[in-house]
Amino acid sequence: MAHKITLIPGDGIGHEVVKAVVRILEATGVKFEWESFAAGAEAYEKYKEYIPKELVESIERTRVGLKGPVTTPVGGGFASINVALRQKFELYANFRPIKNLPHIPTRYPDVDLIIVRENTESLYSGLEHEVVPGVVESLKIITEKASTRIAKFAFKYARENQRKKIHAIHKANIMKLSDGLFLRCCRNVAKDYPEITYGEHIVDNTCMQLVMNPYQYDTLVMENLYGDIISDLCAAFVGGLGLVPSANLGDHCAIFEAVHGSAPDIAGKDIANPTAVLRSSLLMLRHLGENEAADKIRTALYNVYSHREKLTRDVGGSAGTSEFADSVIAEMQK
Numbered sequence: 001m002a003h004k005i006t007l008i009p010g011d012g013i014g015h016e017v018v019k020a021v022v023r024i025l026e027a028t029g030v031k032f033e034w035e036s037f038a039a040g041a042e043a044y045e046k047y048k049e050y051i052p053k054e055l056v057e058s059i060e061r062t063r064v065g066l067k068g069p070v071t072t073p074v075g076g077g078f079a080s081i082n083v084a085l086r087q088k089f090e091l092y093a094n095f096r097p098i099k100n101l102p103h104i105p106t107r108y109p110d111v112d113l114i115i116v117r118e119n120t121e122s123l124y125s126g127l128e129h130e131v132v133p134g135v136v137e138s139l140k141i142i143t144e145k146a147s148t149r150i151a152k153f154a155f156k157y158a159r160e161n162q163r164k165k166i167h168a169i170h171k172a173n174i175m176k177l178s179d180g181l182f183l184r185c186c187r188n189v190a191k192d193y194p195e196i197t198y199g200e201h202i203v204d205n206t207c208m209q210l211v212m213n214p215y216q217y218d219t220l221v222m223e224n225l226y227g228d229i230i231s232d233l234c235a236a237f238v239g240g241l242g243l244v245p246s247a248n249l250g251d252h253c254a255i256f257e258a259v260h261g262s263a264p265d266i267a268g269k270d271i272a273n274p275t276a277v278l279r280s281s282l283l284m285l286r287h288l289g290e291n292e293a294a295d296k297i298r299t300a301l302y303n304v305y306s307h308r309e310k311l312t313r314d315v316g317g318s319a320g321t322s323e324f325a326d327s328v329i330a331e332m333q334k
């Protein structure tokens with residue numbers, strides 16, 4: 001039976017990288033039925049809606065999405081489609097594994113970090129208003145419910161995957177009430193997991209500690225904004241944003257997408273690296289129980305990186321997006 005998947009190619013480099021990944025997924029022999037929809041500015045042109053009703057209904061039906069990046073206008077315009085989808089479907093856990101690929105030289109070999117980012121609240125609540133001209137208020141929402149839920153997710157993941165340590169990342173020295181509540185929830189959940197070492201670090205210090213020695217950390221749990229920033233920082237450990245996957249997970253649905261954005265600086269040139277979306281699709285395959293296909297792609301991907309002949313520019317090669325996908329497919333068929 002075919003897996004029904006809602007496909008959101010996105011914009012910018014989205015079309016290119018998602019198309020490459022769909023070709024690789026289809027070459028595994030697993031059957032997919034794609035329900036494809038535009039989102040954001042492209043959707044507005046077609047449907048006069050940034051998130052078309054049909055897209056929402058499709059995710060409600062399929063419960064699984066594979067998504068490319070969607071551009072969000074800066075300093076005005078429509079609100080982030082990415083944030084809206086996470087909130088709409090209560091995809092409260094943003095799971096971001098940071099692991100090196102073979103033969104990509106970086107300053108930090110053998111990094112193995114898990115970032116667990118709360119995905120539905122904090123400063124992403126979108127509650128902003130101008131109090132008087134020249135004064136704007138932006139509300140950071142932290143709730144006991146969402147903080148406990150993300151802490152439970154992180155600890156459960158750690159227990160099930162033999163991870164040893166969790167750090168909650170915060171700024172509770174300044175945001176005493178909001179980040180203080182987040183920490184209290186993490187501490188309460190930690191009590192049920194005595195085998196996991198629990199620590200707390202302030203977010204600015206964490207940035208420095210990560211750059212000095214990322215190996216001191218194992219699993220990091222944090223609210224939305226810190227998770228956004230720290231993920232990009234950690235992407236640099238393993239070769240950049242072209243490589244890092246993520247899963248937006250809720251109790252009923254899941255949407256898999258790269259950590260990176262729509263990269264307008266390289267869009268339409270067939271030079272973007274599809275590895276981040278491909279690795280996100282491996283998380284999707286495992287979510288669907290298609291472990292054999294996931295292993296097959298992962299082996300092929302590692303072989304392509306080991307041969308170093310068909311890599312994209314961001315990791316020192318000169319191959320195009322589609323050429324890279326061709327070589328992953330050729331490896332799978334060997």
Ligand code: NAI
Pocket residue numbers: 013017068069070071072073082241242243257258259260261262263264265266271272273274275276314
């Ligand atoms: P970005 O992640 O799109 O790009 C940052 C840098 O990384 C750029 O130099 C870009 O060329 C490079 N890069 C990103 N992905 C790459 C890939 N696959 N291969 C090679 N190089 C890659 O971040 P930026 O420029 O800050 O954001 C652009 C737009 O994307 C904004 O509108 C932003 O809101 C949106 N965005 C969307 C996300 C999503 O859909 N989940 C996530 C992050 C940003």
